[in-house]
Structures are given as C-alpha cells and as structure tokens.
Amino acid sequence: MFTLHCKPIGYRMANRSMSRLAQWCSRVFMVEINEKTEPIYFALSSKPGARNSELEALFGSGKLFSVCALCDGRVQSARSHVHLKTALAEKLAPGCDLFDTASFLPDVNNSLIRGFFLRDNSALSSAERVVTQLQQKGSVCVFRYTREENGHYLCSAVTDEPAERERIYYVTPAPAPQHHPSTLNIINSDVFYQMAEAYKVLQECSDVIPESKAVLELVEEQQLESNSSHDKRFPVIVIEGLDATGKTTLTCSLQKALGAVLLKSPPECLAQFRQRFDAEPPLIRRAFYALGNYITAAQIARESSHAPVIVDRYWHSTAAYAIATAVSGREENLPAVGSEIYEWPSDLLRPSLVLLLSVSPEERLRRLTHRGLDKTEEESQLEINHLFRRKVDEAYKRIQNPACMVVDASPSPDHVLEQVLCLIRNKCNL
C-alpha cells in the first residue's frame, strides 16, 4: 500500500510564490520520452551528483525548460494543464521536443504535479520566448536547465525576482520509485469511491461548465426516487468489455431471453451532456461518469424489485478506462493486484454478476471496421494504442468485490448468448 498522505501539495505550493525553486528540491522529476521506454528520473540538489548517461541523452545540447501550470483549485489546475499543452503545441517551432513530465514525492499519494519538459533545438530558439510569454499571461512556473563545462546540469527559475533568479541547483539522477508516479493521484481525481467526492468535483466546475448543474440535479432527483431498501429479489447482471466486443448485441438478446429490464451507464438522461464532459480533463470527465453510475444504480434499485436487470457497462468500465488513461507507459506500471484502487465504491449498489466479454484484438478490429460507426477519441486510441488496450483489459480483471468473470465472446452471437445464459443460471439461480 502507498503511504497515505493526502495533502494537496500542488495547490499548497501554488499559494506561495511560483518561483521558489527551493520548494521543489524535496521532489523527484520524471520525464517521459515515450510510452514504450522507461521514464527518466532526476532531483534537484545543492551539491553536484554523479553524471548519468540517461540524463545526458535527455538534456543533450539544446536549450531546456520545464513548465507547469499551477493554480489554486484542482478544477482550474486540471483545465490550465490542458490549455498549457495546447498553447505549447501550437506555439513551439519545429525542432522543439515537448515531453510529458511530472514532479512528485516518491510513493506519497496525491503528490503528483504534471507539466512539460521542452528541448529546444530549433533554429530560432523560440522556446524561451514562448514560455516567458505564457508565464506572463498566467500561473505558469518555468525552470531553465543549463550545462556547465564540466558536464553537470544546473536548474534555475525563470522569474522576475533577482534573488530567486540567482538560486541555482544541480540536477542529479534519482532512482525509480516503487510505485509509478502516475498512480499517485488516482484516488478522487481519476476514480471516485464515494458519490460525494464526484459530486464535489461537478459542484466546483459549475461556474465554468454550466451543464454541471443540470447533471447534479439529475443525480439528486434519481437519489430521491430510488428505493434505498434494495432487497435483491431479482439478479442484476452487468456486461462489460472493450468497445465492439458485443455488449449491445448480447444485452439485447439477454433482455429478451430473460424478460429482463435493460439499463446502461451512463444512463440515457446523461446522453445530451456526454460530449461536453468528454472534452474536459480527466478529473471532470471521470467525475461525470462516476455520477452516471449512481443514477444507473438508482434505476437498478427500482427495476430489480420486479424483474432481472441487465446493465450495459457500469463501474468496472468507469474505473478501468480511468486507471488505464491515468497510468502512463506500460501495463507493469498499473497499481498492483489487491491495491485499494481496484476496490468497489462503498456506497454504490453491487451487481449480482459481472461478465467481461473478451475477444482477440484482431477480431475486435474486424468488428469495429465492419460496424463502421464513428468512434470516440478514446475508442480510436484503443485501436491504435496496443498498450492502452492492454491496460484497460488488465485493470478490468483486477477490480474486486465484485470481480468480473471473463467470457470468451469470439464465437457466434447465439453461442455467446447460450454460454452466458448458462453462467447466469448457475450463478444467479435464474
């Protein structure tokens, strides 16, 4: 388990002067060159450290900067990070490399601050102008890295304060932490374990995203209407899986075969808001989907009092996609099996059975192509990003209480239906 330390360090730092480089010295920096290679870790120190070939390869000979958006609230920080990325991608000249970076306290939950690392080999050396312009416009923190003649790298803050500008630290190699840094902020930023936590996020955004209010009203309405004394008279069966694994086909057949009620998450009443929230950073997007599950839960509680209920996607999808997106790099970086991150939310209605439809990547691609529908950005990413698909699949399988049962969904629709009906009869006495 992680050390539980939930102080929002990023926001506390933001409240002080942006450029106090000394505040960053207890932190480790991670630069991710690409998804397939190991990140490079370094720290800042008042004394020079050993030289290291990885750092030399990263820093090279170009002009180097690290940049991050620091704002007071988490909603503002999340949105500013996205705006900063867009601005950098638009303004930097060809010849500039832009890498994702983050700083963190090793193995301390909620300590991750995301940012960017710039390596400027462009003919016009435009990066410095671009980052100082962005800094002047808003809450952007910028560090510059330079190389001494003896090969050591130095870090200083880009700031108007002369005393602060002269403060210089050595860049020293740092070991990889036990837990991948991208797992540190998952709880209550990517995955929510109580309705109140997701609710708070949408409340915090209601000024900038007016649709949040309508979503919160729907959540409240459904909670009031729901029958809280759910006595589980009829089973609740959730069908999960990556897109195009056959969930729609199977859930419709199950509905007919069992005389069941068919529900889905996100529920129909949120369909009009989905595109809006899909365009927002993970904190907001994931809170929206989390609330969708609570609306569906209220519907399940009502409907299962008179018929079996089939649900097309539920919390397994919300958590698995959120975790796979938050955790950068390879599958090995996912939180370990048994981590609290895979635990079902304490206040969310638990289904009787969760079935995960599984097909080979080739068959999925064949079905996607055959269907020829528009795909969301995340779906297209699944197709092209093998690493992402493997992380979603693995996260699905690590979720506990209830865990999912994997069903081979590659045979014909009739065969899959037969197989699933058999499972339901065995497990749910239907």
Ligand SMILES: Nc1ncnc2c1ncn2[C@@H]1O[C@H](COP(=O)(O)OP(=O)(O)OP(=O)(O)O)[C@@H](O)[C@H]1O
């Ligand atoms: N068992 C099967 N064998 C072959 N093709 C199938 C099977 N089940 C579904 N299909 C086809 O695969 C495509 C995707 O199926 P479906 O829409 O049911 O998947 P889905 O999991 O609901 O996708 P999404 O999550 O993107 O909505 C459709 O064209 C469907 O006809």
Ligand SMILES: Nc1ccn([C@H]2C[C@H](O)[C@@H](COP(=O)(O)O)O2)c(=O)n1
């Ligand atoms: N309960 C749910 C349902 C869906 N999502 C997210 C995860 C993906 O981004 C996308 C997949 O849904 P589809 O396009 O197949 O309708 O929606 C979620 O987080 N929680």
